[in-house]
Amino acid sequence: MKKIVLCGMAVLLAASASWAGAQNFPTKSxxxxxxxxxxxxxxxxxxxxxQKLSEAWKQQVIVExxxxxxxxxxxxxxxxxxxxxxxxxxGTGGSLALAPALTPKLPYNVFTDLAPITLAVINPxxxxxxxxxxxxxxxDLIKLAKSKPGQINYGSVGxxxxxxxxxxxxxxxAGVNLVHIPYKGTAPAMTExxxxxxxxxxxxxxxxxxxxxxxxxxxxxxxxAKRSPAAPDIPTVAESSPxxxxxxxxxxxxxxxxxxxxxxxxxxxNAESVKALSQPEMVQRLSSQGAEPAPGTPEELARFxxxxxxxxxxxxxxxxxxxx
Numbered sequence: 001m002k003k004i005v006l007c008g009m010a011v012l013l014a015a016s017a018s019w020a021g022a023q024n025f026p027t028k029s030x031x032x033x034x035x036x037x038x039x040x041x042x043x044x045x046x047x048x049x050x051q052k053l054s055e056a057w058k059q060q061v062i063v064e065x066x067x068x069x070x071x072x073x074x075x076x077x078x079x080x081x082x083x084x085x086x087x088x089x090x091g092t093g094g095s096l097a098l099a100p101a102l103t104p105k106l107p108y109n110v111f112t113d114l115a116p117i118t119l120a121v122i123n124p125x126x127x128x129x130x131x132x133x134x135x136x137x138x139x140d141l142i143k144l145a146k147s148k149p150g151q152i153n154y155g156s157v158g159x160x161x162x163x164x165x166x167x168x169x170x171x172x173x174a175g176v177n178l179v180h181i182p183y184k185g186t187a188p189a190m191t192e193x194x195x196x197x198x199x200x201x202x203x204x205x206x207x208x209x210x211x212x213x214x215x216x217x218x219x220x221x222x223x224x225a226k227r228s229p230a231a232p233d234i235p236t237v238a239e240s241s242p243x244x245x246x247x248x249x250x251x252x253x254x255x256x257x258x259x260x261x262x263x264x265x266x267x268x269x270n271a272e273s274v275k276a277l278s279q280p281e282m283v284q285r286l287s288s289q290g291a292e293p294a295p296g297t298p299e300e301l302a303r304f305x306x307x308x309x310x311x312x313x314x315x316x317x318x319x320x321x322x323x324x
Contacts, residue, residue, distance in 0.1 A: 022264035025085055029060040034090045035074025037067045040186070041204045045121055045253050045291055046090035052276035061088075070160070071095025072107065079113055083260035085269060089114065093252045094162045097308035102160045102316055111309075115266055116301035117255040118273045121291040124224035124250050125166060125202045126209075126234065128217040133199050138170075138221045138240035141200070145176035153179040155189040155198040160321070163189075165312065166202040166223055166249035168319040170237065173244050193217065204251065205230055205290025223249035230290040252294070252308075254301055270298055 032050045036042040043065065050061040066074035075095060081087035096110050108114075127138065133152075135141045145152050156163035159182050171178055181198050183189035186207055192198050194216045202223060209231065211217040221237040222228050225248045237247045255273055257266060274295040276282060283293050315321075 022262065022268055025265050025268055026057050026059045028086065029062055030057075030085075031062050031064050031081070031087045032090050033064050033066050033074050033078050033087065035066055035068075035071040035092075035095060038065050041123060041206045041289065041291070042090070042092055042253055044206065044289060045123075045286060048282065048285060049090070049120060049255070049273065049276060052279070052282060053272060056272050056276065070099050070103075075108060075110075075114075078256075079108055079258055081258060083258035083262075085257060085261050085265035087257070088117070088269070089256045090120070091254055091256055092162075093250075093254075093308055096254065096256075096305055098160070098162060098165060098312045101309050101312040102165075102321070111302075111306065113259050114256045115259050115261050116298045116305065117257060117266055117270050118277075118295045118298065119301045119304060120253045120255055120273070120277060120293070120295065121286055122224070122250050122252045122294045123204055123291050124222045124228045124230075125163075126205055126212075126219045126231065127170075127200065127202050127221045127223065127237065128193070128208050128212065128219050129200045130193060130196045130198075131215065131218050132196055133218075135220060136218075137235065138174075138237055138244065141220065142174045142176055142241060142243070145174075145178055149177040150179060152200070153181050153198050154200040154202075155181050155183055155193055156201065157186055157189055158182045158184065162249075162251050163202045165315060165321075167200075168321060169247065169249055169315045170244070172315065172318045173247055174241065175243070202249065209290065223247070228290055228292070229287060252304075253291075254305075256301075266298060 032046060034043055034046045047063050050063050054061045066077050078087055078089040100106060100110055129135055135144055154167050164180060189201060193201050208217055212219045219234045221240050222234050223237055227236055237244050277293045277295040286293055
């Protein structure tokens with residue numbers, strides 16, 4: 001009986017300590033690891049959220065950029081950190097759903113090694129073409145590609161990248177043959193596109209809206225299911241052609257932590273993040289860059305990640321894509 005009582009007291013003390021830890025969290029600065037270089041769209045959204053969390057908690061949320069290896073370097077840095085809520089991952093759909101579908105032998109399992117906190121934003125992608133290409137919409141592009149099979153090319157930031165896979169989805173649904181030209185980053189791909197060395201590319205709104213406004217590129221469709229408030233005059237891919245009904249290609253960013261992070265701390269980070277992403281000033285700030293805030297529960301993010309993973313597996317199988 002004495003052992004049972006002592007065991008019960010130990011459980012109660014542990015629970016009380018956990019509750020007290022969550023109540024007081026955070027008591028020191030935090031790290032938010034972003035697996036992209038500074039200055040890009042992911043970094044912009046992550047830093048905006050980090051700033052709001054710093055203000056709310058009166059503790060600095062330090063952004064640490066850990067780019068490389070398709071997100072592996074940044075994710076492994078998070079997984080090597082203590083699971084106490086003080087190291088967070090600001091990840092993308094490319095690393096959390098597409099990469100696992102494309103590369104089964106990753107050194108971690110995103111579904112078991114990470115704890116979802118909240119989806120942050122959904123970022124519609126715009127299909128842009130060089131102005132010299134005689135197309136005004138996706139239907140025109142399909143007709144041109146069918147009349148010139150294998151002669152129209154498109155760019156991406158590398159094999160297996162979201163831009164590559166988005167265009168492969170379009171090719172598969174439209175039944176056209178477009179040639180993939182991979183680059184080592186957005187900047188060289190955009191430079192080549194504006195120079196007319198490649199004809200088309202999917203890219204994020206912050207990267208292309210200024211170029212569209214300046215007439216250096218032509219936006220012909222957005223990949224999201226509905227039109228973007230940041231570019232309301234550009235139709236969706238799905239509404240552009242009957243063969244593309246149901247097409248959806250977006251990128252997204254989310255906040256996660258190591259899997260063993262206590263649930264009450266996850267709940268506290270979630271509540272403050274949802275609050276931050278829902279503030280009118282924050283919504284306006286992100287929407288002006290084409291990013292659509294979409295905060296929710298950890299459970300909703302877990303389901304969303306799994307759905308995205310399954311959808312990308314279908315695209316990869318249909319396009320017979322294999323990375324060397």
